[in-house]
Amino acid sequence: MSEIVNMPMAKALNAGLRAALAADEKVLLMGEDIGPLGGVFRITEGLQAEFGPRRVQDTPLAESGIVGTAIGLAMRGYRPVCEIQFDGFIYPAFDQIVSQLAKQTNRHGGTLSMPVVIRVPYGGHIGAVEHHQESPEAYFAHTAGLRVVSPSTPNDAYWMIQEAIQSNDPVLFFEPKSRYWPKGEVNLTESQLGLHQSRVAREGTDVTLIGHGAMVSTLLQAAEVAAGEGISAEVVDLRSISPIDYGPLLDSARKTGRVVVAQEAPENASVGSEIAATLAEKAFYSLEAPVLRVSGFDTPFPAAKLEGLYLPDADRVLDAVDRALAY
Amino acid sequence: MTLHTEQAPEPVRFLSADGTFAPTPAAEPFLARLDSLTDAHHERFYRDMVSVRAFDREATNLQRQGEMALFPPSEGQEGAQVGSAHAARPQDHIFPSYREHVVGMIRGVDPVNILSLMRGVTLGGWDPTDPKNGNFHLYTLVLGSQTLHATGYAMGQLFDGASGTGNVETDEATIVYFGDGSTSEGDVSEALVFAASHQTPQVFFLQNNQWAISVPVSVQSRTPLYLRGAGFGLPSVQIDGNDVLASYAVTSQFLDEARVGQGPRFIEAMTYRMGAHTTSDDPTKYRTNEERAEWGQRDPIVRFEAYLRARGASESLFTSAAEDAKDLCADVRARTLALEAPDFPTMFEHVYSEEHPRMREQSDWLTRYEASMTEDNR
Structure with missing residues (x-):
């Protein structure tokens, strides 16, 4: 019997991240204000209290620094999950994503994997100020070495975030922030589709x-x-x-x-x-x-x-x- | 308006330009680091500097002969590089920029692998995950990007409990190389922020070779660059980068302090790029002969050779070092010329770690297309 729970995407992501943290001690969450605050969208709420400040890190306010150090951590065997606070704040990290993260496996002839996830709340419908409502996914889809996904339902969010973290390739994980709060059914028992299936x-x-x-x-x-x-x-x-x-x-x-x-x-x-x-x-x-x-x-x-x-x-x-x- | 550069006190230096042992006051705290150096160490330092200078010239010739796309020579910076490379312990990880050829060689990287990158047959060159390459990571051509990778790596060493136990024989540290031009890149500042925040077991090794291609360091900074490190809260010193002993002593002490849990450190090695930025550059357009000649008087190899001779080193050391360097060059030349272009399907390999439909489709397509162009299929 599958366990089906009704929850919003924000809670499904939180549950998915919790499951990933519990499953593999090499998984680390890194981002701005993701600790006691739980992120500006509260996606990581409670996770630092549960897993400690080393596994769920409030980083200095520097997007290139977040992604660049995540690359070094991945070289060391960690599986960093970076949160970029808003879509329009990802550009300071652009070099580290497209020139460094995306190319490391290729430059290493396949001897090095880059299991790094970059979570990006994106899109409009929230009435916010500039740089807070953009949809930059095409920039990253254009770059070899990156995988780019975006869930539309709480169920997909729950499973896709875990599958993205399990991927040995870098994944840009675009979260439709206007869909964070509507509820939907989540099958906590099994995933029906792979990460890259439509x-x-x-x-x-x-x-x-x-x-x-x-x-x-x-x-x-x-x-x-x-x-x-x-x-x-x-x-x-x-x-x-x-x-x-x-x-x-x-x-x-x-x-x-x-x-x-x-x-x-x-x-x-x-x-x-x-x-x-x-x-x-x-x-x-x-x-x-x-x-x-x-x-x-x-x-x-x-x-x-x-x-x-x-x-x-x-x-x-x-x-x-x-x-x-x-x- | 003039640019004002606040003068640093005398840098850490043991060997004067003429090779006499005359430690500056700043060198005193690092003096004990020289105690463990034997004649064999001194010989090795000398041989490595002589080898890489010869390698540098051979590689430049190969480029001039059309055998390589590009080569960034390191002539003049041998003292800074050889001293710091020997200061690292086997368990340490090293993140170079793209001019640290001798650091790679000291760590075990085949110099031909370095030239394979410059010849255009690979985007990497060696496998940093293979222990035989001494934890020497790949070159990074976007300036300063590697400082963040090094800091992240050092964070991992810290999180793993692989540093900070207090045992210098086993605790790990990371050293990252970058240059004066790179200090203006935001990533370097961000790396310093993260390093200070986490107190990483890490040494930032800045080679100030005075020129970022054609732009002098005075355009990058109005203060001595070692103060950048200090501004982020890292113990920071300026050394005479053309004194191999200063480079060894300070790097060795700083790495050991970092590895046992005292946090990151910053070294500015004052040196000079005697040659071009790369083989595509023409330094006669922006530098004076006088300046180059002045730095030539402070040459790291000449200086160290005078020191060794004064200590009574035998003539055979100098002749055999020159012979060995010649043999190295002959070997490097022969094996570089033998490097062939890789087969085209390799272009699609390892773009991803896991299966990717576009890689398969495009590789298959190119294979069919190429086959259709052969004689039989016309």
């Missing part, structure tokens, strides 16, 4: 909606509205952004012939663009319409009062669905 979140036959992170709930909402209008939409949750598990995407595209890819991130050179190009290459003869993208705009993430216009919502997705069906 998932059909809702079956349908007329159009395929693809997204990751917080966008999955928007797509499900759009699919529900579409159903009321007699349109059967299939929703595919990417879960993994690098590598992308194209099997379920291609199966769905070949079945429906119409695809909309949605993302909070700006459109130019984005993950959605990559998916659109790949589906066009590999499912060309099955497509009835071009793959359409629904994205944030190619502007800075706007002032919070305008974020509702910037972020794709169900209406923007449905507008794209209408256009796809009109071909």
Whole structure:
């Protein structure tokens, strides 16, 4: 019998981190304000009290320092899990992530693994000030040597954080912060999917909606509205952004012939663009319409009062669905 | 406006430029470290400095002959590097920048492996996880990045309980090399912050060779750089980097203090890059002959040779050191020329530790594509 518990993603991540800390003494959590405070989003709440200040470390306020020292710790056999406080604060660590962390295994000819996880609360919908609502995942998906994932549900968050920590490769773990608090079912007994598998979140036959992170709930909402209008939409949750598990995407595209890819991130050179190009290459003869993208705009993430216009919502997705069906 | 550089007191120095043993006041606290050095140690220091100078010139020639993409020579910095390398104990870990060829050689790295990186046949060159390479980590070409890796590694030594027991024979420490230009990189400051915060068993070894390619150290800092370390709360000293004994004594004492739990330390070794930054550089565009000649008067090898001769070393040491260096160069040349380009599928190997679909797909594709280009398939 599986043990099923209803909890928000924030608690599921906390439980997943606790399980990882308990399972392997080489697992360390490092980040700004993650100790007594439990992180600004309280994801690590109670963990320092339980595992001590060495296993759950409040670091100096220096993102490059966090990732750079995590690399040294990984060389020593540790499995550091770094928390970057907000999406827009990851850039000071960019060199250490893309030039150092991502390349160590390759430069060492495979004799050294880099089991480092970098947790990044990301995305909008929280009405915050600048640098606090961004979606920078494409930068990292573009870099060889990194794995990039993003859960959309509490269940995935619980299992994927543990699987990311078990991975011997560096994993950028993007947490959709707007989804931290809605509750969902978590199967504490077994994981149904691997870290890099995509998932059909809702079956349908007329159009395929693809997204990751917080966008999955928007797509499900759009699919529900579409159903009321007699349109059967299939929703595919990417879960993994690098590598992308194209099997379920291609199966769905070949079945429906119409695809909309949605993302909070700006459109130019984005993950959605990559998916659109790949589906066009590999499912060309099955497509009835071009793959359409629904994205944030190619502007800075706007002032919070305008974020509702910037972020794709169900209406923007449905507008794209209408256009796809009109071909 | 002029740049003001606060003068440091006399650095730690045992050997004057002419080779006479004349410790400066700053050297007194480190004097006892020389007691354990035997004639055999002195000979080894000398041979290593002579070897790497010859290696340096051979490698530069190989680059000039089109056999390597690039080479960063270390001529002039042999004293700082040989002394500090011999100060490290076998259990210590060493994070170089990219000019510490002799440090690698002393730790057991085959010099041809260093040149394999410069020849463009690998992105690494040697396996730091193999004990035969003496815990000498890979070169890091982005300036200063390695200081954070070293600090993280030293944090691991600390967390493991591998340092701080008080036993200098077994407690571990880490030493990281970087240069005057790197001190302006944010990562170096962050490494000092983390090291001070955790009190890591670690020595920061700064070789101040006066020039960051074409920019003099006065543009990087208005204060002597050893004060940077002090500003982060690390015991910090400036040494004459062209005195191999000063480099040995201070590094040895600082590493032992760090390993037994007294926290990180900082050394600024004053030295001079006699050659170009790399073979792509032209120092005649930014330095004067006078300056170079002045530093030539303080050469680490000439100085140490005068000291050894005054101590009565036999002539055979000097002739055999020169012969051995020549043999090393011949061997390095022959084996470097034999380094072939790796097979192309290796490009896709070890990008990840675990299976990755894109690596497999792209490797397969390139294999088919290359096969389609062969004579039979045209």
